[in-house]
Amino acid sequence: MAAFILRRLGVMIATALCLTFVVFYLTNLDPNLEKLAKTQGNVRMTDEQVDSWLAARGYDRNLFVKYGEWLGVVPGYVTQLDDGGVRGRCFGNADEVPPGAPSFCGVLQGDWGYSTVFRDEVGSIVATRLGLTGKLMGFVMLLMVPMALLIGVLAGMREGTRMDRSLSSFSILSTATPEYVSGVILITVFASSAVGLRWFKGTATSAMENATFENFFLPVLTIALFGMGYIARMTRASMAEVMQQQYIRTARLKGVSFRNVVLKHALRNALIAPFTVIMLQFPWLLNGVVIVETLFNYKGFGWTLVQAASNNDIELLLGVSVVSVFVVLITQLISDVGYVYLNPRIKVA
Amino acid sequence: MEPLTWTGSLAVLTPILWTAAAAFVLLAAIRLIAGLFLASGDTVTQPDGTLSMTRGPLETLDLATRWAFYVILGVLAAFLVGGAVLGLGAGIIGGMAQRLIPVWIALALVIGVSLTFRRRLGLYGKLFGSTIGSVGFALVMFWVFAAFFGALDMIVTHDPLAQSGAMKNEVPGTFYTKMIGDIDEGAYPYYLLGGDNLGRDVFSRMIAGALVVVQIAPMATAFAFMVGITLGLPAAYYGGRLDTTLTFLANLILAFPVILLFYLLVTPEIVATGIPTYMAAVMFVFPIVFFTILLNSRYHTRPKLRLPLLIIVIGVLGWLYLSLISKRFGVLEVLPRWLDLFDIPGGILVVFVSVVFVNSPTVFRIVRGLGLDIKTRDYVAAAQTRGEGPWYIMLWELLPNARGPLIVDFCLRVGYTTILLGTLGFFGLGLPPESPDWGSTINDGRKLLAIYPHPALAPALALLSLVLGLNLLADGLREESLRD
Numbered sequence: 001m002a003a004f005i006l007r008r009l010g011v012m013i014a015t016a017l018c019l020t021f022v023v024f025y026l027t028n029l030d031p032n033l034e035k036l037a038k039t040q041g042n043v044r045m046t047d048e049q050v051d052s053w054l055a056a057r058g059y060d061r062n063l064f065v066k067y068g069e070w071l072g073v074v075p076g077y078v079t080q081l082d083d084g085g086v087r088g089r090c091f092g093n094a095d096e097v098p099p100g101a102p103s104f105c106g107v108l109q110g111d112w113g114y115s116t117v118f119r120d121e122v123g124s125i126v127a128t129r130l131g132l133t134g135k136l137m138g139f140v141m142l143l144m145v146p147m148a149l150l151i152g153v154l155a156g157m158r159e160g161t162r163m164d165r166s167l168s169s170f171s172i173l174s175t176a177t178p179e180y181v182s183g184v185i186l187i188t189v190f191a192s193s194a195v196g197l198r199w200f201k202g203t204a205t206s207a208m209e210n211a212t213f214e215n216f217f218l219p220v221l222t223i224a225l226f227g228m229g230y231i232a233r234m235t236r237a238s239m240a241e242v243m244q245q246q247y248i249r250t251a252r253l254k255g256v257s258f259r260n261v262v263l264k265h266a267l268r269n270a271l272i273a274p275f276t277v278i279m280l281q282f283p284w285l286l287n288g289v290v291i292v293e294t295l296f297n298y299k300g301f302g303w304t305l306v307q308a309a310s311n312n313d314i315e316l317l318l319g320v321s322v323v324s325v326f327v328v329l330i331t332q333l334i335s336d337v338g339y340v341y342l343n344p345r346i347k348v349a
Numbered sequence: 350m351e352p353l354t355w356t357g358s359l360a361v362l363t364p365i366l367w368t369a370a371a372a373f374v375l376l377a378a379i380r381l382i383a384g385l386f387l388a389s390g391d392t393v394t395q396p397d398g399t400l401s402m403t404r405g406p407l408e409t410l411d412l413a414t415r416w417a418f419y420v421i422l423g424v425l426a427a428f429l430v431g432g433a434v435l436g437l438g439a440g441i442i443g444g445m446a447q448r449l450i451p452v453w454i455a456l457a458l459v460i461g462v463s464l465t466f467r468r469r470l471g472l473y474g475k476l477f478g479s480t481i482g483s484v485g486f487a488l489v490m491f492w493v494f495a496a497f498f499g500a501l502d503m504i505v506t507h508d509p510l511a512q513s514g515a516m517k518n519e520v521p522g523t524f525y526t527k528m529i530g531d532i533d534e535g536a537y538p539y540y541l542l543g544g545d546n547l548g549r550d551v552f553s554r555m556i557a558g559a560l561v562v563v564q565i566a567p568m569a570t571a572f573a574f575m576v577g578i579t580l581g582l583p584a585a586y587y588g589g590r591l592d593t594t595l596t597f598l599a600n601l602i603l604a605f606p607v608i609l610l611f612y613l614l615v616t617p618e619i620v621a622t623g624i625p626t627y628m629a630a631v632m633f634v635f636p637i638v639f640f641t642i643l644l645n646s647r648y649h650t651r652p653k654l655r656l657p658l659l660i661i662v663i664g665v666l667g668w669l670y671l672s673l674i675s676k677r678f679g680v681l682e683v684l685p686r687w688l689d690l691f692d693i694p695g696g697i698l699v700v701f702v703s704v705v706f707v708n709s710p711t712v713f714r715i716v717r718g719l720g721l722d723i724k725t726r727d728y729v730a731a732a733q734t735r736g737e738g739p740w741y742i743m744l745w746e747l748l749p750n751a752r753g754p755l756i757v758d759f760c761l762r763v764g765y766t767t768i769l770l771g772t773l774g775f776f777g778l779g780l781p782p783e784s785p786d787w788g789s790t791i792n793d794g795r796k797l798l799a800i801y802p803h804p805a806l807a808p809a810l811a812l813l814s815l816v817l818g819l820n821l822l823a824d825g826l827r828e829e830s831l832r833d
Contacts, residue, residue, distance in 0.1 A: 014597075023609075026619060026624075029619065029624075032616075166377075176764065176813060176817035176819075177816075178771060178812070180795075181771075181810075184791060184802070184805045188802035192800070294776070305606070306608075309612030309616075312616075312618070
């Protein structure tokens with residue numbers, strides 16, 4: 001087991017390195033750097049000015065050197081400025097190199113860089129935004145997982161009945177409704193001032209400090225609905241399969257009541273497959289989070305991703321992608337390990 | 350002029366509809382709860398040996414629920430048929446039903462012909478045996494025909510891009526006026542589903558948006574399948590280092606948040622560097638490779654047939670391929686202009702490429718999984734013993750036997766691609782800003798959603814119904830293919 005986890009961790013780190021390098025490469029392409037220079041400096045800069053702006057900030061060097069600096073395995077750049085001062089990656093503008101300045105400053109040293117859009121440290125931005133999104137996701141999970149499991153178990157325990165058909169139709173409907181559709185419909189019905197019921201608020205901006213049922217329920221429901229259908233269908237399939245096993249029939253034949261068969265014999269075995277599905281839903285939830293946070297104007301992690309990407313904020317974008325890639329990979333790892341742990345029939349060498 | 354009401358002269362039917370709907374919901378809820386406490390009716394053995402069921406309270410409830418449902422369906426059908434006959438006299442619904450007459454005719458024809466010959470149509474014919482499958486099929490075909498006839502200018506009431514200052518955010522059924530200039534002779538007198546924030550006709554934009562989806566989504570999914578199959582089969586068949594490498598690459602793409610990938614690929618700056626065009630150049634080779642290997646592995650023992658066949662296939666596909674990637678003033682200008690068949694607008698190509706790119710790894714994983722399972726079968730061993738080549742076994746033994754799950758997944762994946770296209774539009778990526786596709790329209794409408802919901806609601810419901818139709822279709826197919 002330990003060897004398995006270690007190997008998975010190795011693959012994970014290799015994946016993260018590859019992906020961040022791809023992001024780094026794409027954000028450091030010439031047109032992107034030019035756009036960055038013009039948005040940060042001056043829109044009417046000439047080509048020479050753009051070049052010198054980029055050169056002063058170390059953007060004009062070899063891609064691998066820059067990536068190494070960001071990672072913290074190559075010493076940060078120090079350039080001489082025209083006015084006699086120096087500019088370094090690790091200390092910014094100064095008259096001369098400060099004596100205590102570190103020569104390496106990258107992710108490995110805990111320095112995530114500086115966001116050009118928010119004018120703040122990337123580390124602190126990502127931490128606060130992740131906290132906000134964590135709140136959203138927590139409530140989503142609280143709503144989505146029990147509902148989905150309930151629907152799936154109820155539908156799967158008696159296959160083909162009316163209950164099964166109506167609940168399955170509901171789960172198909174919910175998987176067919178992406179967040180930007182259900183969000184629009186829910187806002188129209190429950191929050192629109194023109195025709196709707198006005199039970200909830202159409203924006204969740206105020207939920208960032210003070211989440212109430214009124215301003216937070218719609219975004220949570222919007223994300224939960226899309227994910228719910230898929231988990232419910234997987235649970236239904238797994239439940240239906242378990243209900244056809246020999247040991248269920250034996251239990252029924254020796255006179256155990258249907259309720260006890262479902263609760264004591266079937267449920268535990270039926271929930272192994274949904275566990276992996278729930279864990280693998282995280283990447284999709286991340287997708288939903290970005291859409292919902294944009295739609296409801298909730299300034300969390302997904303909203304930050306959109307801001308960073310549309311403004312080519314390189315270091316923030318890298319921070320965001322590292323976090324999201326690790327979220328995806330760690331949930332995959334948990335899903336694999338959990339599967340082995342829950343299902344005694346599987347052994348990993 | 351008076352604005353149109355929703356149902357016009359058919360308004361007498363509306364109370365019936367609501368009563369029936371309320372009764373249906375109520376009865377269904379009572380039935381569900383009662384089912385937990387009451388037992389179903391007793392069965393009595395008749396003297397002649399048959400069983401008969403007495404009608405208990407549950408059966409009565411069932412019957413009442415079913416009748417309420419039939420009444421709802423009947424009223425809805427009356428709205429559509431009456432609307433198609435009466436036109437604007439039957440309000441907004443009537444107007445829409447009349448504009449959609451070509452779609453109704455085509456739909457009736459296709460379903461009628463398919464039902465007549467269903468015994469001879471294999472899996473497709475069996476689809477009509479399941480209610481869910483038929484409903485899904487009808488929904489999907491509705492949008493396909495709507496897009497097709499919309500492109501022929503038979504359905505749209507106004508130019509989807511034309512703006513009218515007087516129609517900004519007007520509610521559905523508003524009389525068509527213009528602030529500047531005169532209204533053309535013979536112009537449609539109403540905005541059936543109202544105007545959006547720039548005064549464009551929401552109904553026409555919804556129909557025009559269907560074309561974007563119906564054009565791109567199945568094509569992109571088909572390309573993703575070619576890439577996934579061409580890489581997935583050898584990964585499963587050979588295994589070893591090839592499998593490890595390809596799986597690692599697939600997982601790499603899958604670990605990427607889709608939206609981040611879109612933002613990185615579809616921004617104008619990246620498009621200017623030509624990376625999406627190079628990606629297109631690589632990915633669009635796969636269909637050529639796929640078909641060449643497919644035909645070559647089958648016919649290499651008959652050189653007389655193989656040579657002309659391959660020359661034709663490679664020639665036609667190669668020409669299409671070169672026309673596709675070669676673009677005037679683009680990064681790749683391979684073909685001279687007189688040979689270049691068509692130019693895909695830059696935005697569409699980029700959207701296409703990124704959607705294929707995102708979908709391929711998942712298809713790869715599915716194909717690989719199926720391949721690993723099927724390659725242990727006896728008929729594969731038999732083919733190996735016969736001395737067939739590896740590609741023949743992969744494409745003519747493994748692939749046909751994996752077709753069931755692949756067809757089902759194809760339907761689901763077209764739906765997923767539709768959702769992805771909507772996501773791209775929702776973030777304003779790729780497609781031009783005035784494009785009528787559903788995602789962009791929802792994005793336009795969402796800023797004023799709390800006050801004027803109708804411009805966003807129409808495309809949202811359209812997208813929902815199409816994706817729902819594809820999901821139902823996939824479910825019906827799965828059910829029917831498992832049956833035999």
